[in-house]
Amino acid sequence: MTTTQTTTTVTAPAPTAPTTRGPLTLPPHIARATATAGGALTIISAFLAWTWTSAFPGDLTVYGYPGGLQWLVLVSGALLALFGLSSYGIKGLTWLTPQGADPAIRLASYAALATAWFSIIAISVSLGGVVNLEPGAYVAAIATLIGWIGARSLPYERPENHPADPEDSGFEQFKHNLSNRWTTYKSAFATNSARPAKPLPSYIEILIVAVVLALGLVVFTYGISTEYDELFIGFLITAGFGFAAIQKAGLIQRVTTLTARHRNVTLVGAFVAAAAFPFTQSDDQYATIGVNILIFATVALGLNIVVGLAGLLDLGYVAFLGVGAYAAALVSGSPTSPLGIHLPFWQAILVGAAASMVFGVLIGAPTLRLRGDYLAIVTLGFGEIFRIAVLNLDGTSGPDVTNGSNGISSIPNLSLFGFDFGATHTIGGFTIGRFANYFFLMLLVTLIVVVVFRRSAESRIGRAWVAIREDETAAEAMGINGFRTKLIAFALGATLAGLAGAVQAHVTYTVTPEQYQFAHAVPPNSAFLLAAVVLGGMGTISGPLIGGALLFLIPNKLQFMSDFQLLAFGLALVLLMRFRPEGLIANRRQQLEFHEKDEAPATLTKAGA
């Protein structure tokens, strides 16, 4: 049976720029003023009372002084207003937006809108209804809405989209239109290339780097010391959108050029800033988080040598942290240690590192002849073998080495040069508690790992790692001994994890097999370590440190999510890999790999990052 159907009008779909701009859209010149005014209004609204009762944490009842979430709204409003003013070319503010202001305004308006509305909804929900809102809250809601409407009305170059083929099925047309909308939406955030930076004297540049590091410390300390869930979520919203806005404005790029020019100053400055963290704390509550973040991030950085530089997918890396921790615990003088030896700490940490290195070589030697997926599977297996072996070396299933599932407990506190790490000290009027003491010790280990990472990445062996990662066959043809090069990466990574493990054993008092799993709700574990590297940025130093900090802080702060934590974590990873596969901090070469078609930089300035 054949039916001939004549379609009446089949015109070739011509590319047309959409002229409709939707509802709630203002003319361009008004839009800019509206956005800026919205930002200013948002700032004012933060000083008003939002609710009548102090039952909502943060005390938002005061006129004339912001509190809790209002500070975040204030910051995002200020960002919006500043970017808005900068877009007018006001002298003294243009430096804020070297890549053009409009995308930054858009993102800042999202920051203000999302933070304010999140706060208001959180107040209404937790106090039971909008009746609990004071007029200030409505001012904030409207102010941020005004800012957002203004920002979204800013003109931008819309891409020429092809309309959907009318002969396609409905779903195909729907998909096509959706992708058109997405391209249009994305083009609203397209930035210009940065204006050339004015040459500054060296000391000013160093000053800027110092200010940026101090700001980083403030933001980080704020995030770590948030006292309730709402504030932390608000912090994530503001920080996320705010960071994106600053990045779109081109400021991050500016700072990166400066830090690249003054690398040693930046390194020292960053560690001074990190060392200042315990002094901002009045008690040990958040220093605990701080030291755990350092441990996690440092181990992630060690893993970055293996994964990021040498390109070896290691899914059992946490085992090396465990080996270091167990080795150090066994010689720590713990009453439950079957060895009963008490070595001084510098020997214990060397024992931990050496034990990890030996295990690294033992595991690496047979497995590193494998490539790619096979290596991943084998390392995954070895990671589990470590845990189960430790579990079984309890005196009943095997020789008594590790006390089985009880682990090695009551690890005594360290004492170095007469400095007791277990006691609280007062330095210059500041109280430094137990965890803060360990924070300083761990910071030293982090510094060692950072220096080792940097030195090795730029050395001959670092170039060999990258060559192996890129093309193992070609690397061999260049005279690079593939197996030995990979084994060095593996052993070095293991050694660094062992260093961190030795400190970790003392920080946590107890080491048990359960701390060293492949996947677990609490970091560090192999999956989270790998995620920290990938999320932060492979092959970079700051990437795993930032990724590790985020991955530790988020589950730690959002305890109410604990049931959905792995779900949310997986979802976040999928989204990140879809939209920013190179991680938060991009290595120039990785960026080239993932964005070959579009925004890839055509020239590389320096090997690696």
Next chain:
Amino acid sequence: MTALLEVEDLRVAYGKIEAVKGISFKVDEGEVVTLIGTNGAGKTTTLRTLSGLIKPLTGQIKFNGKSLRKVPAHQVVSLGLAHSPEGRHIFPRMSIEDNLRLGAFLRKDSDGINKDIQRAYDLFPILGERRKQASGTLSGGEQQMLAMGRALMSQPKLLMLDEPSMGLSPIMMQKIMATITELRAQGTTILLVEQNAQAALSLANHAHVMEVGNIVLSGTGQDLLHDDSVRKAYLGED
């Protein structure tokens, strides 16, 4: 005078399938020797065996008076044998200059390395113009130039080129062949594997025709270029 490279009764197999079935040839210092033949003749396998990427079943490989049979791939380079592999195998995400520097991985003389990088840029000016560019963004011909330049960075006594003209436009191919001629003039010894028999034969001192793992015909480049059976089989003439 002893030959720089002497291959005797070389047999190589992938599992049970013998790809090279006992071939012998030699390369003297300063000459260009070419192996031509169709797909699957065993040319690439021969080169990969010489550079240590595959272990031979039997046979002797003597390079510069030393046996290569037990030498692993990464040490072959240090003996002076450079391999520019089939399919180029450049490091696509590295800059051109970093690629060249990796070619000199085993060398320690940074002055000499810089000089040789400059020499590569003189040989291939396009590489010099784009030295900071990611090499994956180069065209196929430019990538081939980079692969050759990189192989030269190890200051090899013998340069092995595997199908340098593969997938290139005729103009690009002429450029590559001109470069090989230039390298020969400079005294570089080259073992060239090619499917483009016309081009390879016209610049080779000696040539060997391979067919399913055997050398079936040998002679000077000019001899084979005028050999009737070669003309029929490889140069597309009746």
